[in-house]
Amino acid sequence: MQIGAISYSWRSMPSAAEDILNYCIQSGISSVELMGNAAEKYAGIPSGPPRPDRGTEMSKEERIRYRMAVKEAREKQTEWRLSVSMDKYKELRKLFNDEGVNIHIVKFSPANWTDEEIDYAFRSAKILGAKGISNEIGHDACKRLGKFAEKHDMYAIFHNHLQPGDPDFSFDDFLGYSPNNMLNFDVGHYFGATGQHPNGVIERLHDRIISLHIKDKTGNNSEPANKNLPWGEGETPLAEILNLIQKNNWKIYCDIELEYEIPENSDAVNETTKCVEYCRNILL
DSSP states (O other): OOEEEEGGGGTTSOOSHHHHHHHHHHHTOOEEEEEHHHHHHHHTOOOOOOOOOTTOOOOHHHHHHHHHHHHHHHHHHHHHHTTOOSHHHHHHHHHHHTTTOEEEEEEOOOTTSOHHHHHHHHHHHHHTTOSEEEEEOOHHHHHHHHHHHHHHTSEEEEEOSSGGGSTTOOHHHHHTTOTTEEEEEEHHHHHHHHOOOTHHHHHHHGGGEEEEEEOOBOOTTSSSOSOBOSTTSSOOOHHHHHHHHHHHTOOOEEEEOOOSOOOTTOOHHHHHHHHHHHHHHHHO
16 A cells, blocks of 8 residues: 655645655655646746735736736746756656655646647656646546647546536546546545545546545535544545555555644644554554
């Protein structure tokens, strides 16, 4: 069983690639889904303008200037992606691997990038040792990225939020666009949206699931509904999920995604470590 994490879990802390590696080591994690912005920052991508603080009111002129700055930064980033050497990505992989940490997915989320940038995303992820890139699930994204995954002999891996709560939702529709489309199945969001046991999906689609995002939440009919909670305080059947994968020896990465409110006397690394220990106690 591979218990890992998505580096988004440490978003409340400094999140340079070197920081993320240290958090993995401190948390006892040996495999990570790395957010693409951390990888690209390490490789030297031009930065964009800082986002206005939430709730900031901007004048019409300020909004226009901000949009122009974003557009200019986006053009520079596109140019950079199409010309950057892969040397920094090789260096980044070695940095992680030398400490016993693998990068199994890179979350570039490139569905709206140019074709050339999507090629870059898959090339970069392959250099980093990943099985593929991840993106939010959606028809346009699954139609588009699957073909690139086939081209690069990798996977396009799609993450769900609360979409399964829609009665017309079907994972099969998205997987059907390409044999290289796979799932990053978020069992917490699934349970929070539907109240249904995630094991039904895992048993049926285990050969199309690269990874899970694991978290503890209340169900859709609870009060409060669909709420992230410290592990062991919610209703998501995490033990049954992990035991199912362990029993069948399915090669599915189980990645912690820390989303509950962090206590004042703690931080994201301490809480991730607790989640790792929670999983280990289940799997003993």
